[in-house]
Amino acid sequence: MAKRPGSFNSLTQPVRSLWSYFAFTILLITSFILMLLGKVDVFLIDNARTIVLDALAPAIEVAAGPISFLNKLMKQIGDLRYLQAENSRLILENQQLYRWQHIAQLFEAENLALRSLTNFIPPKDVDFVSARVIGDGNGVFVRNIMITAGNKDGLTLGNAVVSGEGLVGGVIEVGESYSRVLLITDLNSSIPIQIDRTRDPGLLIGDNTRTPRIIYLPLYSQVVLGDRIVTSGHGGVFPSGLGVGVVTMVNDGLISVTPFVDWERLEYVSILKTGYDGIARSDTSKLLPSLTRRPKNLPCPSK
Amino acid sequence: MNVTLAQLFSLWIRRSMPMALVAMLAVISVFSIKIPGWASVVPDYTSMAIFYWAVFRPDLQPVLLLFMIGLLKDIITGNPLGLTAISLLLLHGLALSQQRFLVTKPFLFICFAFMLIQLPISILSWLMMSVLHFCLIAPDPVMYQYLITVFSFPIMMWFLFHLHCYVIR
Secondary structure, X not given: OOOOOOOHHHHHHHHHHHHHHHHHHHHHHHHHHHHHHHHOOOHHHHHHXXXXXXXXXXXXXXXXXXXXXXXXXXXXXXXXXXXXXXXXXXXXXXXXXXXXXXXXXXXHHHHHHHHHHHXXXXXXXXXXXXXXXXXXXXXXXXXXXXXOOOHHHOOOOOOEEEOOOOEEEEEEEEOOOOEEEEEXXXXXXXXXXEEOOOOOEEEEEOOOOOOOXXXXXXXXXXXXXXXXXXXXXXXXXXXXXXXXXXXXXXXOOEEEEEEXXXXXXXXXXXXXXXXXXXXXXXXXXXXXXXXXXXXXXXXXXXO | OOOOXXXXXXXXXXXXXXXXXXXXXXXXXXXXXXXXXXXXXXXXXXXXHHHHHHHHOHHHOOHHHHHHHHHHHHHHHOOOOOHHHHHHHHHHHHHHHOHHHHXXXXXXXXXXXXXXXXXXXXXXXXXXXXXXXXXXXXXXXXXXXXHHHHHHHHHHHHHHHHHHHHHHO
């Protein structure tokens, strides 16, 4: 049967055949354009990402339940294997910790006495919220986590995220109820730190491996294995003194740090409400490069 | 022949199964099974499924949906927008170009073909990411993911094959 000349099908047919012919190329080019637009930090793209993330996060949260159960089960099986050895290690560690506790109490008393002597004004207590980790985008190119706290909980871009062990990372995307945290091991992360023993400042940069590196240390800085690394607070985004990790490799000027955080068991985190409150996206250039998404002048970790 | 509404609905469900599964796998890729001491690299489930459907049921895998799933995965995992979409589209295109040849081949041969086709895709995404960062990023995670993906492909293919035979038909 011949088609009616004005029917809808006859009108859309040329468009459809054109689409089926060029769809692949058009979509490939669109993907490239989106990638470039994302690179130049177009507000629309950032906004769209946050909206989609907020919409999908509840589904991810539900799906995270069984996965988290599976991870706990595997952890328990793993723990059972080393139960006896772990017990002996803990007894020994407990004895050492008692000694440290005694020293800490002495220092605390001394510190209080010195503070009252010098009229020291203590820094304000940092307000914080705690959230659950629902997804870890530990893909090939990124190291980030999704958490169940967002705008409504008072989170803003750049807030420091910590776990019981130490610094986890900084908030880079804030949705209404969910946010994304860039881990300190991510390629885009660079955090002002200092060596706890010598107070030498430097920059901790992630390279997507488990051991981020320290760069820009002062000349003749003496770093040794086992040195504790803490945040320096430079730039005013992260508070100073947050534990980051410990130096585990010093080789030809290359200093690697193993973070305190146990990435395998990261279930809950606390978000410290510091940083530039209510900062607008267009002002992110004022933030540290680590806290803006995909900075343009990122120091290359391979150098 | 009279086709009831229920039959039409059932057919529609069956035919949307491949893409629904690919979308689900894209969401799942945000979770990693944490084996202590094991690198947190998740196999690329989405690529495995896309390769399978491109070879066995390309009619049920429209490129527009692939593009959208790629964007979805980028948003969920925090990758630069468009990176996964490009990889998935290229994988689909390459697999489709060999579809007539591969569809009649035995199981192990298809696994080998996936190994060959996935390699340039992985290298390309690593290169694109390096270009976006203006420096060569460490290739180890890409290599590990490629190996994990290739070695888990036979299990995924077994699962998809059964889904294909008994559910989609």
